[in-house]
Amino acid sequence: MTKRRFMSWRVALLITVSVLMMLPLVLMLLASVKPAEQLTSDPYSLLPIRIQLSNYQESLETIPYVKYLANSIVICVGSVVGTVISCSLVAYGFARMQWRGRNLMFAVMIGTMLLPWHVTMIPRFVLFSELGLYNHLAAIVLPTFLGDAFYIFLLRQFFLSIPEEISEAARLDGLSEFGIYWRMILPLSKPALVTVAMFQLVVSWNDFSSPLLYLSDQNKFPLAYGLEQFVSSYADQTHLLMAASVLFTLPMVLLFFVAQKSFTSGITVTGSK
């Protein structure tokens, strides 16, 4: 009897916190279907007086959403491909090959993670400008083809857990080192590769500072940067801003439900050293 009541205050607390955490999202969703006049005349009312789905259509027409979306997709796909290829190659070199200087190079790589981006931002900008990448999506995508210390570290840990016998057997079968990487290790590492791909997808979708830094042409803006352009000019059009924000958030929420497991496993790896 007491045990039962004990359980229920826990559930009550969990439900209360869930409601608090979800409330801002629910308010966003509700605001996105409220008529504009309700948001200005009665801003504290919770439920829409009528559900006005045309807000979405209107926001798609006001904000060049489709164009921004196309740019976001180019950046996301390019960055994910670049990250997965480059980081898995480098991680293979660190995890499954013996060579002199390996530990030193690995330490250098970990060291680069400690350098704040503030230090490298300006020279990178100058370098990319001189390479003619200013105002090109390539300025954002290209660096992902040069590896990322955190992902390389993550993949290296995974590659280390694959038994060495697999490589030895493949070598006896006459596979080259690249063949082992491509045909043995990569297929065995799918979960880790998916985790890295998902992380990068989220990072690229959300990335605001690179487009701010490198893009000047409206036609090249991805959603994250494009939406921000409308914050000040449409400050009194909350219904449009919220509809656009919902559309921008939705893919990430869906992604989370589809790939929940690879997310949570990846994030917790961060914590365990």
Place this chain on the structure above:
Amino acid sequence: MSVRSGKLHRFAPWLFISPWLLGLLGLFAYPFVASLIWSFTEYDLLTAPRYVGTDNYQRVADEILRGEGFGKALWNTFYYAAVSVPLSTILAILLAVMLNWKVRGQAVFRTLFYLPSMVPMVASSILWLWLLDPRDGMVNGVLAMFYDVPPLWFQGMQEAFSLESPFQFGSKDGLTLMSLWGVGNFMLIYLAAIGDVDQSLYQAADLEGAGIWQKFRHITLPMLSPIIFFNIILGIIQSVQAFTQIYIVSEGTGQPAESSLLISLQLFLSAFRDLEMGYASAIAWVLFVILALATWGLFRTSRNWVHYRGVRM
């Protein structure tokens, strides 16, 4: 094996890591050296850098002493980290402990607690800018029921709540609130760590009649301490790097009253609005040194409170 393939063998590892090597040279080594050199110059991107000695560093030191410019941004960042890192650490641990309770629907609660962290920073900044609007925001709608003068959040001259006016929340309180809402990643790390704690410790404590608080205080917290330490460092780094939300809530200015001018934004504005690359580089280096010292200091104190599985370090 032929000589040729033997040679190839020796170079093969370098081929595998070549993408990163290229990145190391172009994205780290060159920028590292260039920004150090430029920090001693006046450089506006359009004309060649001109050597000015330690002028930029003297300006930085001067601004720190007077609390203007960089000094102001440094103070803002320190304030934001000092409030939001402890609060989000406590919240993340509490949420993780709750999510570890064996109740029905545990998976659903985990999803609901984490979901806000999937909201892109741009979207959550737009959302909170509206929720914390002094006139139309839902938050002030609720607060107005309790007292007469609602806080101005991101719009007012009041930078943060103070003891004299505890309900006059400012920009920094708004930013803290946003960081608390997105605490999910830290929460997940703690959740995994709690799952790793040896259950026999709790069973032993049960036998000795320990209560919930005692078990939390003497088992969960010490076992979590390495993760707490790691997350605090991560949290400080995140505060120093916070940019997107600050840019959006202040429309890229850090105003009003420079209340949300955190270090990243100040650096960005110095470089790309004022075109003072030399000064901005000096800021970056001073920041780098401060961050390194802070991390080192934390490592020193960590010996007193971080437990590494029975071994005190």
